[in-house]
Amino acid sequence: MNSGSSVLRSRASFIAALWGCVLIDAQAAPITFNTALPVAAEEFVFRLQIKTGETKEERGLPRRQVKASAVVSVLGYGLTPDLTVFAVLPYVDKRLDLVGPNRKASGLADISLFTRYTVYKNNMRGKTFRVAPFLGIKLPTGSDDEKDGIGKLPVGLQPGSGSEDLFGGVILTYQTLAWQFDSEVRVDVFNEGNDVEKGNKISFSVSFQYRVWPEDLQEEVSGFLYLVLESEFSHQRKDRFSGVSNNDSGGNRWLIAPGIQYVTWRWVAELSVQLPVNERLNGKTLETNYVINGGFRWNF
Numbered sequence: 001m002n003s004g005s006s007v008l009r010s011r012a013s014f015i016a017a018l019w020g021c022v023l024i025d026a027q028a029a030p031i032t033f034n035t036a037l038p039v040a041a042e043e044f045v046f047r048l049q050i051k052t053g054e055t056k057e058e059r060g061l062p063r064r065q066v067k068a069s070a071v072v073s074v075l076g077y078g079l080t081p082d083l084t085v086f087a088v089l090p091y092v093d094k095r096l097d098l099v100g101p102n103r104k105a106s107g108l109a110d111i112s113l114f115t116r117y118t119v120y121k122n123n124m125r126g127k128t129f130r131v132a133p134f135l136g137i138k139l140p141t142g143s144d145d146e147k148d149g150i151g152k153l154p155v156g157l158q159p160g161s162g163s164e165d166l167f168g169g170v171i172l173t174y175q176t177l178a179w180q181f182d183s184e185v186r187v188d189v190f191n192e193g194n195d196v197e198k199g200n201k202i203s204f205s206v207s208f209q210y211r212v213w214p215e216d217l218q219e220e221v222s223g224f225l226y227l228v229l230e231s232e233f234s235h236q237r238k239d240r241f242s243g244v245s246n247n248d249s250g251g252n253r254w255l256i257a258p259g260i261q262y263v264t265w266r267w268v269a270e271l272s273v274q275l276p277v278n279e280r281l282n283g284k285t286l287e288t289n290y291v292i293n294g295g296f297r298w299n300f
Contacts, residue, residue, distance in 0.1 A: 027175070028226045030182045030207035031259045031272040031293050036132035036173035038118060039078035039299070046298045047074040053274075053291035057284050065097040066156070066286060070109070082118040086136075087111065094157045103150065107159040109142040114167070127176040135168040144194055155196045163193030177217065182207040192240075199237030199250045206231050209261065228259035228272060238282060251281035253288060268297040 029035040039045050052069040069092070076086045093106040114136020122129045142160025146153045155161075169186035184205045190198035213225040232255045239249040259272025274291035281287060 027268075028180050028209040028211070028224070028228075028261055028263050029268070029297075030184075030205070030209075030230060031228055031261070031270050031295065032230050032232065032257055032274065033182070033184045033186070033205045033207070034116065034134065034171055035182050036116075036118065036130040036171040037128075037175065038081055038130075039076050039084045041078045041081050043078050044300050045074075045076040045078075046300070047076075047295060048072070048297075049074070049293060049295040051291060051293050054289040055286035056289055057286045063098075064284075064286065066094065067097070068092065068094045082121075083115065084117075085113075085115045087113055092142075092159050094159075096154070096157055101150065103148055103153055103157060105146045105148075105153050105157050105159055107143050107146070109159045110138050110161055111141045112136055112138045112167075116171070127174070129175075130173045131170065132173075133168070133170045136166070138165040138167065140164060140193060155194055158194075161190075161193050161198075163191040163197075165190045165198075178211050180207075180209045182209075195242045197240045199239050201234060201236040203232055203234035205233075223262055223264040226261040226263060228257075228261055228270070230257040230259065230272065230274075231255070231277075232257075232274075248283035249285055251285055252279065253281070254278045255288065255291075257291075257293070259293070266299050268295075270295045270297075 027035070027037050029037065049072040050069075051072065054065065054067050056065045057063065070090045072088060072090045074086060074088050076084050078084050089111050090109040091107070092109045093104070095102060095104040114134055116132050116134040118130055118132045120131040138161070140160055140162050142158070144158045144160040144162035146158055166189045167186060169184055171182065171184045174181045186203050186205070188201040190200060207228065207230040209226045209228045211224055211226050214221050234253050236250045239246040254277040255274045256277050257272045257274040259270060261268055261270040272293045274288070274293065276288045279287055
C-alpha cells in the first residue's frame, strides 16, 4: 500500500471522526468570491486567477464590444486563527471593438488591500459554521492616463481608476464532509477619479460545492473533485461625470456560474463560466456575454 495514500486516508478518517470541519489544508471554496474558512495562523495562501470576458451593446450605433482579460494575484496571510490580511494585484488587458478603429490598453491595475475576521464559529462533529466580515480599500496604483493614436483612452479602458475606493461586507460559510455552502454580501463605495465617479454597488453571492469523488472518504485518493454552482445578483447606481448623472450606466445584473474544482492537500485548481440570467441595465450600458474564471490556490 502506498504510504502517502495511507496517510491521506488516515488523516481524512481522523478529522472526520474528531470534528471534520476542515478535511484538508486547501478546502473547497467559492470560485467567484471569498470564503469564511480560515487561513492557518502564520501561514500563507496564494491564489492566481485568470479571468476573461466579453460585454456588448447592440441597442444603438455605433455598436460596441469590450473584451477584457485579467491575471489576478492574491496573497493572504493568517495573523491569527481568526484574522487574515490579503493583497490583490491584477494585470489587465482591455480592448474596445468599434465599427471604426479598435482601442486597447493593458498594464497593472489598482491594488486592493483588505482584512477578514471571523466573528463567530461553531465547530461540530463533521461540520462547521463561520461568519466573517471583511473590509478593504482599493488604491489608485494603476495607470489612468493611457493614450493611443486617437487620444486619451476612455475611463473604462484605463488599467487604473484614479480613485481610492472602499469595499466591505460579510461572508457566511457552512461546511460538511460532503458539501459546502457560502454566501456573501458586498458593498463597493466608489470615489471620484478623472472627473468620473462610478455608481456605488451592492452584490449578493451564493456558492454550493458538492463532492462527487470519492464518494467514500476511506478510499485511497490524492484529491477530491467538487462540482460548483454559484449565483450573483448586483445592483449598481448610475455613474456621475463632472457631477452629472450618466443615464447609460448602472442597473441590475443576475449571473449564474457552473464550475468544477479539484482539491488536494495543499492546492486547488478550479474553473467556472459566468453567464447572464437576467440584466436590467440603464440606457446603453454594456451587457454581459460571458466571464470565464480559471484559478489555482496554494497554501504554504
